[in-house]
Amino acid sequence: MEIFDVAIVGGGPAGSSCAAFCARGGLRTLVLERERFPREKVCGDCLNPSCWPVLQRLSLAQRVRDLPHYKLDSVEFIAIGGRNVIVDLPTGDDCELSVKRSLFDALLLKHARELGAHVREETTVTALAHDENWKIETAGGENFSARILIGADGRNSTVARLCNLLPPPARERVALQAHIALPQNFGGRVVLQFLPEGYSGQAPVNETELNLCLVGTPPTISRLRKWAEGHFEITANQSWRTITPLTRSPVPCAHENVLFIGDAARVVEPFTGEGIYYAMQSGELAAIAISKIMRGEDQQATLREFAGACAEMYRGRLWINRLARMAVLWPRAGSLFVRAAQIQPAIMSLLTRKIVSPEL
Numbered sequence: 001m002e003i004f005d006v007a008i009v010g011g012g013p014a015g016s017s018c019a020a021f022c023a024r025g026g027l028r029t030l031v032l033e034r035e036r037f038p039r040e041k042v043c044g045d046c047l048n049p050s051c052w053p054v055l056q057r058l059s060l061a062q063r064v065r066d067l068p069h070y071k072l073d074s075v076e077f078i079a080i081g082g083r084n085v086i087v088d089l090p091t092g093d094d095c096e097l098s099v100k101r102s103l104f105d106a107l108l109l110k111h112a113r114e115l116g117a118h119v120r121e122e123t124t125v126t127a128l129a130h131d132e133n134w135k136i137e138t139a140g141g142e143n144f145s146a147r148i149l150i151g152a153d154g155r156n157s158t159v160a161r162l163c164n165l166l167p168p169p170a171r172e173r174v175a176l177q178a179h180i181a182l183p184q185n186f187g188g189r190v191v192l193q194f195l196p197e198g199y200s201g202q203a204p205v206n207e208t209e210l211n212l213c214l215v216g217t218p219p220t221i222s223r224l225r226k227w228a229e230g231h232f233e234i235t236a237n238q239s240w241r242t243i244t245p246l247t248r249s250p251v252p253c254a255h256e257n258v259l260f261i262g263d264a265a266r267v268v269e270p271f272t273g274e275g276i277y278y279a280m281q282s283g284e285l286a287a288i289a290i291s292k293i294m295r296g297e298d299q300q301a302t303l304r305e306f307a308g309a310c311a312e313m314y315r316g317r318l319w320i321n322r323l324a325r326m327a328v329l330w331p332r333a334g335s336l337f338v339r340a341a342q343i344q345p346a347i348m349s350l351l352t353r354k355i356v357s358p359e360l
């Protein structure tokens with residue numbers, strides 16, 4: 001059986017980016033992905049401008065801009081009751097844009113393949129064993145072997161669960177997402193709307209479709225859906241994608257021969273729309289670490305360096321994500337914040353700039 005240098009479980013932005021960087025560095029790289037791409041994913045579909053440098057390093061920036069997308073020029077915060085504040089987003093090539101995950105993720109995975117990664121779709125990892133190398137078993141009864149394993153399999157990571165690292169599930173919120181007809185004159189806004197039962201995020205993804213996300217709790221989510229059906233005149237038979245949990249404790253990212261990246265390592269509050277950036281950036285950091293280990297550099301030092309680089313990636317950004325989480329867990333408090341920002345708009349502009357231009 002061929003022994004891969006690295007096996008990556010999950011072909012989302014984290015796994016595909018990691019695979020592309022590993023394959024480009026000459027590593028024998030395997031990606032095992034449960035779904036057949038293109039597939040949609042519960043997400044707001046917004047690319048934070050921080051993604052551009054990673055996409056440049058992947059030589060993918062122009063190909064992403066060539067996908068059907070929508071340039072987002074402002075974010076509108078709407079309080080319960082309808083008061084609102086609008087904040088401009090950066091303009092130019094490195095602006096925030098929205099692109100359907102079916103298109104974005106398929107491009108990233110295709111790129112990994114083009115660079116030489118072996119990609120197996122419709123291949124669900126179900127069991128792991130480790131002696132000298134990792135033995136990976138799939139639902140279809142296939143076996144693979146690799147020296148290093150990467151958990152890039154999202155918030156409910158099977159790799160973390162099989163390694164007894166997945167935090168116990170908490171009673172948590174749930175998200176619904178759908179692509180619906182774009183309302184007339186919606187413009188290039190991202191709407192972040194507080195509602196008594198939770199919140200809704202809305203962004204156009206092309207000339208005809210709106211990404212609509214609803215976040216609530218199991219008891220409130222059906223009321224949110226009813227609100228959306230009325231507000232956007234969508235029919236009760238609209239199909240919705242769903243995901244949970246929206247929050248969980250992080251999984252430490254660096255272990256002996258197994259690394260976690262993207263949502264598998266840390267789930268951030270979706271309100272600020274940064275998860276894809278963290279996924280791709282941590283994928284690149286993992287690829288750097290794996291290359292060093294393969295070259296025979298000190299493994300423990302490399303793992304410490306990887307963990308430090310991941311912590312650095314979040315430093316200075318997570319406080320604002322926590323603030324967003326508080327606002328959405330208590331939407332009435334979040335609404336008061338929007339009303340305060342009507343009097344003092346600089347507050348919201350500053351917070352938004354911290355998210356979309358984090359170097360400030």
Ligand SMILES: Cc1cc2nc3c(=O)[nH]c(=O)nc-3n(C[C@H](O)[C@H](O)[C@H](O)COP(=O)(O)OP(=O)(O)OC[C@H]3O[C@@H](n4cnc5c(N)ncnc54)[C@H](O)[C@@H]3O)c2cc1C
Binds near residue numbers: 033045213264
């Ligand atoms: C409501 C909501 C809105 C969001 N909006 C935004 C936004 O606008 N912008 C943004 O940047 N982020 C947003 N996020 C966060 C973003 O979606 C995630 O952070 C991002 O998808 C993480 O990428 P990933 O590659 O780590 O995981 P994923 O994208 O979840 O990919 C994991 C992959 O692993 C595969 N997989 C899972 N288990 C197995 C297995 N056992 N075997 C093989 N394969 C497996 C899955 O099929 C999947 O393709 C949002 C999240 C939510 C919930």
